[in-house]
Amino acid sequence: MTAAEVPPHNRFDWFAEVVSQVLLPTAFRAEDTGGFYAQGGLLDLGAAQLARFTYAPLRSRRTPALVRKGDPEQYQLGLVTSGSTWFAQQGGEAEAGAGDMVLWDTSRPYESGSGMDGRSVEVFVLQIPKARMPLPSQQVDKLLGRRVRGGTGIAAILAGFLVDLAEKGPDCSPHELGGLGEMAVDLAASCLAGQLGSAVEQPAEVRAHTLLRRVNAFIEHHLGDPDLTPRVIADRHHLSLRSLHALFHDEPEGVAATIRRRRLERCRADLARPDLRQQRIQTIAARWGFTSTAAFSRTFRTAYDVTPRDYRADALKRADEPRGAAPG
Numbered sequence: 001m002t003a004a005e006v007p008p009h010n011r012f013d014w015f016a017e018v019v020s021q022v023l024l025p026t027a028f029r030a031e032d033t034g035g036f037y038a039q040g041g042l043l044d045l046g047a048a049q050l051a052r053f054t055y056a057p058l059r060s061r062r063t064p065a066l067v068r069k070g071d072p073e074q075y076q077l078g079l080v081t082s083g084s085t086w087f088a089q090q091g092g093e094a095e096a097g098a099g100d101m102v103l104w105d106t107s108r109p110y111e112s113g114s115g116m117d118g119r120s121v122e123v124f125v126l127q128i129p130k131a132r133m134p135l136p137s138q139q140v141d142k143l144l145g146r147r148v149r150g151g152t153g154i155a156a157i158l159a160g161f162l163v164d165l166a167e168k169g170p171d172c173s174p175h176e177l178g179g180l181g182e183m184a185v186d187l188a189a190s191c192l193a194g195q196l197g198s199a200v201e202q203p204a205e206v207r208a209h210t211l212l213r214r215v216n217a218f219i220e221h222h223l224g225d226p227d228l229t230p231r232v233i234a235d236r237h238h239l240s241l242r243s244l245h246a247l248f249h250d251e252p253e254g255v256a257a258t259i260r261r262r263r264l265e266r267c268r269a270d271l272a273r274p275d276l277r278q279q280r281i282q283t284i285a286a287r288w289g290f291t292s293t294a295a296f297s298r299t300f301r302t303a304y305d306v307t308p309r310d311y312r313a314d315a316l317k318r319a320d321e322p323r324g325a326a327p328g
Helices: 008-022 064-069 137-143 153-171 174-199 204-221 230-236 241-247 255-271 281-287 293-304 308-320
Strands: 027-029 038-044 049-055 058-062 074-082 085-089 092-096 101-105 110-114 121-129
Touching (some): 008 038, 038 174, 092 101, 101 137, 121 174, 137 174, 153 174, 153 204, 255 308, 281 308, 293 308
Antiparallel strands (some): 027 058, 074 101
């Protein structure tokens, strides 16, 4: 969605309507409505939604009347990736710059402003239904309108995950997006729990489930790294190897098998793509972390009972056949 497709005199009203529909009913004010510009998008993650907006400086306000007009009953976590914003809700007030996050409750009034320095702002908003939030509401309420500093720790991991999700998520299937949505919610909950410190303690099962999703998300985003090993994963998540393997005890496969299977799945998908037919098999294998072409061929054949070359030839032949053609 982009305001460039809207007549200049209607762009501010267009943006206000889009935000009210995608996020929640909100009142906006801009000093220069005639020169206003904005663009945005929305990704449905099943368990949550991720919106992305870039817009010119403005102020916004959600009044009690607007809350009564429409309330999606969500916690919304805003990640600033460019520019600056300020936000006030429930006695909390925060100034957020690039990399910082702010949490708000759609069931309560708030005020906010952006572009105090005159520059446009880019914000990613993770919309989490309250029923999906694993943390107690009385604890989450303590973080409303508070700045969550980014750049280090789990806040940085969450921020990177949301940016990658917005960029690469549109290429994922609905089923994959549903799993990624669960990961996003778990990462956000872990990040917020970290902000609360010892004030909140998640049940052991919830902590293990959240940690497993974090590990799976890490694996997914580093499949192309040939140095991705259980040891690296354990170190990056401050776990012992024994604890990491215990985390996968009830899963269908272990850590190493999970990495291998996901890499093979990516390779198989790329081998079947007509637009990649000119790429060498070893190039595709290397892109997904296989450093030895011979080892990749053996692993691929063991998994799928066909060589990469034969699989590719058959997949591309089927892709080239006219639609609706009867099998020969």
